[in-house]
Amino acid sequence: MGVDPGLTRCGIGVVDVAPDRSATLVHVGVVRSAADEAIERRLAIIAAGIRAVLDEHRPDVVAVERVFAQNNRSTVMGTAQASGVALMLAGERGLAAETHTPSEVKAAITGYGSADKLQVQTMVARVLRLDALPKPADAADALALALCHAWRRGPAPTRTAPLTPAQRAWADAERLARR
Amino acid sequence: MGVDPGLTRCGIGVVDVAPDRSATLVHVGVVRSAADEAIERRLAIIAAGIRAVLDEHRPDVVAVERVFAQNNRSTVMGTAQASGVALMLAGERGLAAETHTPSEVKAAITGYGSADKLQVQTMVARVLRLDALPKPADAADALALALCHAWRRGPAPTRTAPLTPAQRAWADAERLARR
Numbered sequence: 641m642g643v644d645p646g647l648t649r650c651g652i653g654v655v656d657v658a659p660d661r662s663a664t665l666v667h668v669g670v671v672r673s674a675a676d677e678a679i680e681r682r683l684a685i686i687a688a689g690i691r692a693v694l695d696e697h698r699p700d701v702v703a704v705e706r707v708f709a710q711n712n713r714s715t716v717m718g719t720a721q722a723s724g725v726a727l728m729l730a731g732e733r734g735l736a737a738e739t740h741t742p743s744e745v746k747a748a749i750t751g752y753g754s755a756d757k758l759q760v761q762t763m764v765a766r767v768l769r770l771d772a773l774p775k776p777a778d779a780a781d782a783l784a785l786a787l788c789h790a791w792r793r794g795p796a797p798t799r800t801a802p803l804t805p806a807q808r809a810w811a812d813a814e815r816l817a818r819r
Numbered sequence: 820m821g822v823d824p825g826l827t828r829c830g831i832g833v834v835d836v837a838p839d840r841s842a843t844l845v846h847v848g849v850v851r852s853a854a855d856e857a858i859e860r861r862l863a864i865i866a867a868g869i870r871a872v873l874d875e876h877r878p879d880v881v882a883v884e885r886v887f888a889q890n891n892r893s894t895v896m897g898t899a900q901a902s903g904v905a906l907m908l909a910g911e912r913g914l915a916a917e918t919h920t921p922s923e924v925k926a927a928i929t930g931y932g933s934a935d936k937l938q939v940q941t942m943v944a945r946v947l948r949l950d951a952l953p954k955p956a957d958a959a960d961a962l963a964l965a966l967c968h969a970w971r972r973g974p975a976p977t978r979t980a981p982l983t984p985a986q987r988a989w990a991d992a993e994r995l996a997r998r
Contacts, residue, residue, distance in 0.1 A: 678910070678915070678916070679906055679910075679916070679918070680881070680906040680907065680909045680910030680914070680915070680916035681910045682910070683903055683906050683907035683910055684907050684910030684911045685910075686907075687907050687911065688911075702859070707896060707899075708896075709888050709895045709896055716888045717886060717887075717888055717899050720886075720896055720899035720900055720903065721899055721900065721902060721903025721904075721906065721907075722903060723900060723903075724862055724899065724900025724901060724902075724903035724904050725900075725903050725904060725907045727858055727859040727862050727900065728859065728862035728863050728865075728866050728900075728904045730859045731857070731858075731859030731860045731861070731862055731863030731864075732863040732866065732867075735859070736857070736859070737857070737858070737859035739858070
């Protein structure tokens with residue numbers, strides 16, 4: 641499960657990733673809270689939305705986008721608070737959680753750490769064999785986070801079998817993007 | 820209830836404030852989580868500690884220290900995440916929550932927005948008639964937050980009765996400190 645944290649829109653995506661790195665869509669959605677609601681209500685709404693997905697799909701692991709203090713938008717504190725709620729809900733269930741930076745996610749999905757939103761949406765749709773681009777961008781980002789996490793941290797295919805040519809191409813692209 | 824959010828030490832204080840602004844200590848404590856624990860575990864430990872106090876003391880309102888992105892310490896994101904968890908737990912119970920800046924709290928407690936930790940601890944001990952200074956500072960800060968919130972947002976004494984001389988002195992000191 642990937643979570644793109646936010647108060648106005650919190651993207652949540654769940655994917656099922658096979659050992660051969662192929663992936664299928666399990667769930668994608670966005671939890672919204674209104675800007676005129678009190679912060680404690682907004683966070684409770686986000687928590688309820690994340691909890692519902694955790695309860696329904698019981699993911700093995702939770703990936704959350706890392707928030708940076710340097711990123712000095714006025715929304716950064718609300719985003720950090722929402723990320724804290726997402727991580728806490730994973731911890732409460734005994735699930736492992738990890739944070740990934742946006743450029744780690746973009747590199748894992750598109751092979752290019754500075755990819756734009758459309759490139760990420762396009763690759764997510766292609767990998768998950770979707771008929772349309774996942775929208776809004778927060779939903780695509782949550783799916784990209786989940787895919788990134790599974791591919792980076794999942795069972796390393798080299799331990800059990802040699803890489804297929806497609807896997808090797810992915811691995812090379814990721815290595816290049818991380819340089 | 821006041822919460823001084825943090826991952827390593829999260830201060831929690833509960834006070835009972837009468838309409839005449841006199842206050843008594845109900846609970847004070849610090850929830851700790853080890854720095855070598857995973858972030859999702861740390862946040863779940865903090866949440867469990869806050870929940871236990873909410874369940875036991877059923878406060879009317881929750882005050883949380885406001886975290887600033889400008890405050891560019893390495894711990895600022897963890898502090899923001901812990902504050903998000905505290906606010907969410909209040910919202911989940913339908914409790915009102917509010918954030919106060921450190922200088923608002925210091926001004927409300929000591930009459931001086933740049934008071935140091937010892938001055939805050941001393942005034943908190945005096946107001947609550949404690950035999951010793953509340954320690955660690957996170958515990959004193961949580962009590963100070965709770966007092967600050969009750970005094971700033973509590974039933975305005977002017978609506979029902981004129982201010983006593985002591986109340987007027989407090990009100991004047993707060994006004995001065997806020998300038």
